[in-house]
Amino acid sequence: MQVSSQQSALAGIKVLDLTRVLAGPWCTQILADLGADVIKIDRPGGGDDPRAWGPPFLKDADGRDTDQATYFTTCNRNKRSVTIDMATLEGQALLRQMAAQSDILVENFKTGGLKQFGLDFDSLHAINPRLVYCSVTGFGHDGPHAMRAGYDLLIQASSGLMSITGQPDGVPGAGPLRVGVALTDLFTGVYASTAILAALEVRHRTGEGQHIDMALLDVGMAVLANQASAFLNTGVIPQRQGNGNPSLAPYQDFPTRDGAMILAIGNNGQFQRFCEAAGRPALASDACFATNTLRVEHREALLVEMHAVTRSRTTAEWIALLEHRAVPCGPVNDIAQAFDDPQVKARKLAVSLPRDAGDGIAAISGVASPLRLSATPPVLRYAPPALGQHTDEVLRELGMPASQIAELRSARVI
Known part of the structure; x- marks a missing residue:
């Protein structure tokens, strides 16, 4: 990954990011790393929940803990943060204005949750027919569980992934286990970015955007991979085998x-x-x-x-x-040994980005994008942003005068 202003793969693509937590933000960070201009919409006063999911917390220049959790930095690099209260009519109007000028919108509200704000696909498609609109939910937009909230742990359990992870019965410590990272969240983000890029290619041909319905459950079932194929074709339920492989030995x-x-x-x-x-x-x-x-x-x-x-x-x-x-x-x-590995160092997988947000945090470290494009590699532009760090900047780009920005701030819309 290069720190550069060179032309990137998604240069000129604007993304309105209404996502929170991990699956949606992971998707939009992939697009941001590839050069898209991603505007992350945060709640005024608090922002995305993972900003407070600590410890561990980011440290200031003196090595003291701040109130900003490292969790948030996982998936919000290369984005600009704008605080808008979408519960207000003014905030909704502002978001619609931003959507009208965007190529992509990604959201992970509950099914139907954005309709009350006029920010659902049908409403925004009428304003901007070219908009590629990606929804990320736990269980999808149809079926008996469509209204349920979905978190990675629930999906790892309900998809069967936990049933094949851990030591087998009869061994000390036996029992289902979650994978050590939020695997279905992360895979959903990857699948969602792939679907978005496919929809952009369709738009090149037709001029029309479309709606993408991404569900953590669907992805959780898909990444069962050979274990799902084995069951569907034999009827035999896979069991936990510790670190062993059901089809290979040793x-x-x-x-x-x-x-x-x-x-x-x-x-x-x-x-x-x-x-x-x-x-x-x-x-x-x-x-x-x-x-x-x-x-x-x-x-x-x-x-x-x-x-x-x-x-x-x-x-x-x-x-x-x-x-x-x-x-x-x-x-x-x-993990410390992994980052000390000479191959990891040679691939420059640990990266650091400076941040000047006036909060005492000089730089934020993370893992480089694994996408290696020879002509248009991912670029580092912004550290994970402080809450509302780019609000004024982005609103000025919309053509809003300073006086109107001040009025919106006074009314707590931003």
């Missing part, structure tokens, strides 16, 4: 002399090379282990053999032994 964590490592062996050739490097070539030709299907069938016996072998060396020794033999192997890092 493909999990293994104990080493000083900790643990990951082996991700995906074919018979890799297994054969592992066995040769480990000094156990006969394992690869054993009648129980000669093919992946046999290794999965005899998984427990294979693990007994593997554990005896992998404990003979340290993690670093195994990596040094296997990495030049094309056997996928690696450490089990904590």
Whole structure:
């Protein structure tokens, strides 16, 4: 990711961001990283809830905690913050004016929640037929659960994802677990940005925008991937297997002399090379282990053999032994170790952006966009904004005089 003013992939695209929490903001941050001008609408006085979801909190120049949570910075880089009270008629009119000049609107209110404000798709499509309007909800805009609020944890549970995550029954610590990050929120953001870019391409051909209905539940079911396919085609309900893979073996964590490592062996050739490097070539030709299907069938016996072998060396020794033999192997890092990895450093995945919002926070760090476009790479422009940091700037761009901005502020519309 470059700090640059060069022409970016979505230069000239304006996004009105009415999203909150994570799924919607993750989507709009992807668009912002690609160069779109994303205007984030915050509630006056409080803003997006994750601004206060701490600890941990951002620190000021003296190393003291502020009242701004690090959670918010996760998904609001490259955006400009404008505070508008959409419960007021003046605020609604202002948002409609902004929507009339936007290419994309993304919102994650409950089904029907924006209709009362005249900010639903039908109302805004009448004003701006070119508008691509993306709604993000927990359960979608139809069906018996359409009116339910949806949060990632609920979707991880209801989609079945938690039922296949964690240690198997009979093992200490057994039971369903959530994934360590809000996976369905994040995937929904990625899917939503993909759908928006597809809708923009359709607009190039037809001149018309459209409505996109993104649901966390739909995405949660989709990312079950091979586990869903296995159930739908066999009727067998997948079970928790810890770090094991239901279709591959050996493909999990293994104990080493000083900790643990990951082996991700995906074919018979890799297994054969592992066995040769480990000094156990006969394992690869054993009648129980000669093919992946046999290794999965005899998984427990294979693990007994593997554990005896992998404990003979340290993690670093195994990596040094296997990495030049094309056997996928690696450490089990904590997050600090991951950011210290030389490959992570080489890819410049930790980034920092200066912020001058008068609140004592000099810079905010985050993770670079993983999108690597050779001609139009993502660019760094703005740190995650302070609440209302760009209100006056954006309203001036709408052609609003300073006197009117002052009146709106006095009336607490902004």
